[in-house]
Amino acid sequence: MTRLRIAVQSKGRLSEGGMDLLKRCGLRFAYGRDKLHQRAENMPVDLMLVRDDDIPNFVASGACDYGIVGENVLREEQLAGGRTAELEIALRLGFATCRLKLAVPVEGEIRDLADLQGKAIATSYPGITRAYLATRGIDVEIVEMRGSVEVAPRLHIADAICDLVSSGATLQANGLKAIETVFESEAVLIRRKGVQAPETDSIARILMRRAEGVIASSQTKYIMLNAPKDRLDAIRALLPGADAPTIAQVAGRDDVVALHAVCRERVFWETLEALEKEGARAILVLPIEKMLA
Incomplete structure (x- = not known):
């Protein structure tokens, strides 16, 4: 086979x-x-x-x-x-996910993209770096490195770097700051x-x-809550990326309904707090393991 x-x-x-x-x-x-x-x-x-x-x-x-x-x-x-x-x-x-960023010494003279003209840039991505700067009319010297790119300015190998950045902690630890995003990757x-x-x-x-x-x-959550009938429209408006929710009467309560919704955007604590201010109670946010549209 x-x-x-x-x-x-x-x-x-x-x-x-x-x-x-x-x-x-x-x-x-x-x-x-x-x-x-x-x-x-x-x-x-x-x-x-x-x-x-x-x-x-x-x-x-x-x-x-x-x-x-x-x-x-x-x-x-x-x-x-x-x-x-x-x-x-x-x-x-x-x-x-990560970003390829141009970064320069915090205490250096380079402040923006234009200041890179004629400078040396250390990177493991010479093709992407050169192509990006060429579209902006900036001519630089590319210093290709396979690792430890962030130390290049400190060792006077290059004036700036172009490297992958996730949190930015490595840049900060080496006295660098990002000035431009060159490429976004996943x-x-x-x-x-x-x-x-x-x-x-x-x-x-x-x-x-x-x-x-x-x-x-992985990007979707299932929300369950109880909502006052008179605040239902306001609560539905707060649900991020939700399809039409399922609404059912709560037993023994004429003024409250149960609302279930699939939210296709991230659900933050601020979202839950805003729902609570509108009168939502018993709010549950559940992960979805599998999903076919």
Whole structure:
């Protein structure tokens, strides 16, 4: 039987997120001695566990049908040219989000993008950095580094950096501040452009539909509450991204109804406090494990 081959990062945040997503899609994997390969027991799916920057080439060459990779890695590989230009994003996966940012010393003379003209920028993403600055008419010297980019200004290797930022703590620890967002990235499922092989396309469609359900459920909450009838419209207006809620009469109360709603946006504490001010009581916010639209 033909099996769908998916390239996944062997270790790191993308590996953990990718494996978690596939397991939540219902796949069960047999763990053997082979560190490069895992086989699903209940679907014709095989995983290849490789370095993240190798994944685009694994998919482009046909060694794998799909790959889970950071969009930043995909973009950098495509800017380098070659066969990775034929890859496309099949599905955005909603995890491993980060931003590629230009950052400069807090105490330095560089204040904005224009001040970078003629300066040296250290980065692990020379293609993305160069392309972004070129669209703004800024010419710089690119100093390519594979790691520890944030120390480059302190060691006088470069005047500024362009690096991935999640919380900003690493920048702050090295006396740097971000001045521009160059690229926003997340984990993506990639494949070759064009018609997919029919033997694996049906498997991929099932898996992607499940993945869409997992992604939707992770961003969705189920809210249950009791609401005064005379405040129902105000309470419904506060529910973030809610479809038409289910409303039922509360036993023994003519003035109160029970409201159940699926909210497709994040539910913050401020939302609950606003609902409470409008008279909502017994408010419950529950996670949704699986969801098919």
